[in-house]
Amino acid sequence: MSKAAEIDIVSVSKMYGATTAVHSISLKIPAGSYCCFLGPSGCGKTSTLRMIAGHESISSGDLRLGNIVVTDFPPARRSTAMMFQSYALFPHLDLIDNVAFSLKMKGVTRDIRRAKALDILKLMQMEAYGTRRPAQLSGGQQQRVALARALITEPEALLLDEPLSALDPFLKIRMRAELKKLQKTLGITFVHVTHSQEEAMALADLIVVMNNGRIEQAAAPRTVFERPATAFVARFMGDHNVLSGKVRAISDNVVEMETAGGQVFTVRDIAQQVGRPIDIGIRTDRVRLAPPSEKGLGFQAVVSNIEYRGASVKLTATGAGSDDFTVIVSDADHFRKPVAVGDAVSLSWTLEDVVPLGQLSA
Structure with a gap:
């Protein structure tokens, strides 16, 4: 697996017409850390994640991954991978081909890409299901496959857009533990968007609380819990x-x-x-x-x-x-x-x- 990247967000804003979704935020996410963006709907957290991924353009400011300014890079050049809220697995492909799809697009031969996909599925404890189709899996199993598909490109940072929102409460708790374990095993930077305070507290090394397109506080979970920076953070954390x-x-x-x-x-x-x-x-x-x-x-x-x-x-x-x-x-x-x-x-x-x-x- 490739090395982890520090993510440096420098005075980044996002405009949609006359509406400012993200107001000139600056933040450093340490390499190899688990960072959770937390806040209510419409606070700018998903727009920020999509700008890191390159799926949204940056209206002003700069974004650095490691030592490289990637502000104008397309997603494929950023050494990041994104796992979307809807897992978007291909229903007609088995799990191995689902996971290997990005390597197929890069021209990697069938035997090599399938062998690599099987290795990643082993990491997810899903190798026994390699020949199944997504419809034959539970929600938690589909999530593992979506994670494997994102990780096969060996990203320096994995970006997760509310990855647990579709799961039932019991499975959410189990998958939280698996995500944390996976991040520690791989050692890469995870950036995870959620509106769940409990999820952020359980997972993050760094919690970034956003409100109205601004960062209200960025700190370790214990600091956010014990020393909220603003009245909004105090109320939102509950x-x-x-x-x-x-x-x-x-x-x-x-x-x-x-x-x-x-x-x-x-x-x-x-x-x-x-x-x-x-x-x-x-x-x-x-x-x-x-x-x-x-x-x-x-x-x-x-x-x-x-x-x-x-x-x-x-x-x-x-x-x-x-x-x-x-x-x-x-x-x-x-x-x-x-x-x-x-x-x-x-x-x-x-x-x-x-x-x-x-x-x-x-």
Whole structure:
């Protein structure tokens, strides 16, 4: 298998007529890493992947694979391979010929290309099915064949457009593990587009969260989870509550924030000015059902919904200007001292649990 390529995206934009789908993004994807582009529908993640592949032209900016600027290269010259959301296997060909198709187009002799296709199918644990047609396979098996077809060209980077979206939940989890194992075995760069936070967290070395054609944060999964850069990232990842207000006072690097409803909260932050808008995040699993130990570290709320999740229980509460403030408690803690919808509760956290959230510049 060929070496992995670093992917360097330099001030890349994509325009569709008067609409800007991707706004001058810059990003370095390290060679041999597993990178997931994550975000809601229409955020620009698939357009970015297709520009890396060469299936979409770049309106402005440059793209480098390894040491080569490939901005104007056609897909065949880029040392990348793309696996599409629909596997697009040829129904009339057996698996070996499906996998070997790109080599046939390059003029490789039949015996050599079929032998190479069989080697790749062995890597996917699919060699026993080589003479079958795609219609005789399950969804997970079809996905392995589509992966084998992409990998036979020995790309430096494999590009995956929502590869797990067509699979059932159980198979998704199994195929996630297989994708990660495959990437580690091959050592090449994987770039994977998904709208699933769980999928990105499970797979990626680098998560790139996109919104409205811009990169909101690019970091390791743990950083994105524990230190979301913006209110959008905090909300989209689903692990932080977000409270918004204005800076009321600053003392010893502790900021007092006042919400529109007059509630005051505190956060450690050195980059604020009095009167400026501010967002803070509080991890859902760090909120306690207890009165706050200090002013600014909690509020009174009313429980609006309860969801039992097995090992944990998700409580949703209303208060402090939030209609969906979320608390995750262990099942043991909840059933030891249960609360019901409509109950008034005290919610609290520590100063260390509050994350200042940045504002993305337009």
